[in-house]
Amino acid sequence: MDVKLINPFVAAAVSVLQQEVGGPIQRGPLRLEVSPLVGDDVTVLIGLAGGTKGVVMLTMSAPAVLRMASRMAGEQIAALDELSKSAVAELTNVISGQASAELEQLGHACNISAPTVVTGAGAEISTASVQRLVVPLETPCGVVTLHVAVRPG
Amino acid sequence: MGKILVVDDASFMRMRSTRLLQEAGHEVVEAENGQDAVARYMAERPDLVLMDITMPVMDGIAATAAIKEYDPNANIVMVSALGQQSMVMAAIKAGARDFIVKPFEPNRVMETVRKFVS
Numbered sequence: 284m285d286v287k288l289i290n291p292f293v294a295a296a297v298s299v300l301q302q303e304v305g306g307p308i309q310r311g312p313l314r315l316e317v318s319p320l321v322g323d324d325v326t327v328l329i330g331l332a333g334g335t336k337g338v339v340m341l342t343m344s345a346p347a348v349l350r351m352a353s354r355m356a357g358e359q360i361a362a363l364d365e366l367s368k369s370a371v372a373e374l375t376n377v378i379s380g381q382a383s384a385e386l387e388q389l390g391h392a393c394n395i396s397a398p399t400v401v402t403g404a405g406a407e408i409s410t411a412s413v414q415r416l417v418v419p420l421e422t423p424c425g426v427v428t429l430h431v432a433v434r435p436g
Numbered sequence: 437m438g439k440i441l442v443v444d445d446a447s448f449m450r451m452r453s454t455r456l457l458q459e460a461g462h463e464v465v466e467a468e469n470g471q472d473a474v475a476r477y478m479a480e481r482p483d484l485v486l487m488d489i490t491m492p493v494m495d496g497i498a499a500t501a502a503i504k505e506y507d508p509n510a511n512i513v514m515v516s517a518l519g520q521q522s523m524v525m526a527a528i529k530a531g532a533r534d535f536i537v538k539p540f541e542p543n544r545v546m547e548t549v550r551k552f553v554s
Contacts (some may be wrong), residue, residue, distance in 0.1 A: 356452065369448035373517075376446070376490070377538045378520050380517025384537075387520040395518070396447065397490050 284315065284414050288335055291385035292431045293418055295378045296341075297433065303374055304354045304424050311419030313428075318410040320430050323346060324348065326401040326408065327375040333393035335386050337433030341375045345398060347425030356426060363402070372398035378429075391435065437461040438553035443473040445491040446516070451538070453486060453515075455496030456542050462553065471502065474502045484552045486545070487525065487532070489516040504519045504531030511552040515545070528547065552553035 293310070300308045320326070331337050333419040343351075345363050354358040354368035360367050379395045386393055401408070410432035419428040442453045447468075454464045465480050467473040470487075471494040477485065485503065489496040496514060503510045514527045519537040526553050527535055534548055 299539055348473045349493065351447070355448070366448055369446045373448055373538075377517040380519060380538065384519035384521075392520060392522060394491070397492060402538065 284416065285301065285433075287362050287389060288386065288391060288433045289416050289431050291382035291389075292339055292378065292429065292433075293380035293416075296387070296418070296427075298345045298418060299374060299378045299381060300420060300422055300427065303377075304422055305425060306423070309421040310423060316415045316417050316430075317410075317412065319407040320415065322401055322404060322406040324402070324404050325363070325371060326406065328399045328401065328408070329379045330374055330380070330396035331383070331393045331433060332396070332436070334391040334436045335383075335433050335435045336392040337351050337413060337431070339375065339382075339433075340369065340408065340430040341378070341427055342430065343371065343427045344425055347422075347427060350424035351427075353423070354397045365388070368400045368402065372400050395435065409414050437463070438551065439463045439465065439480060440474065440553065441465050441467060441473065441476055441480060441482040441485045443467045443470070443476075443485060443491070443496065444488040445469055446488070449488070450542060453545070456545060457549070460546060460549070461548070469530050470496055470499030470502075473499045474506070475505050478506060481507075484549060485510065485512040486515045486536075487512055488525070489506075489514060497526050500527065500530040500532055504551075513548055513552070
């Protein structure tokens, strides 16, 4: 796994979460996994194609989704509905967009897909044989776990 | 105050932008993809379009080109998470007048809106 391709996603996740939901954002211990991701209540996936291929995922609990969406909206959002899921999909979109701009600078330009939201804890998502870097991020709204499985295109 | 078309497939972003613009006294119309945006532009003739890029059905670059073909004087500002230089160039080539890179910053959005809508 090429660290140069991973770092932009980790840095973007910390920066965007800090800006959107407020800090501090504490990065937990990194680990590598090849077994399927077992999602929390809500998982957002964004595919990458081009000079970098793979997938970026954020997974989190329903209470964390509601707290983050509420902070982003500046008002209480109490239901795990289309609006609150759209908020965390947008977070993932912005993280991936910011990371892809950095990757372009490094000569690994890539396109990102529209976000896909998977609802329901326990959903298994496989990245086949591509290793995933797993980064728990402790936010004021709860833990958000970033999964990045990428390789050069 | 003016009429502003907000184009984004993310309902949360439309809600956020609409609220900000309405609080500033603007009239807001919304579209959730590029094709919808072109139709809404023709029907509403807004003073400004805030356009996302990655959307289903028709993306923001294609929608910008279609609107500019219909109205070469259209004021279109891209609001996107895609900050790659290549994407900014594509947007400007399609006719966008400005480019706002997300995350959403209310001050940056309003500063840009004021450039086009008094």
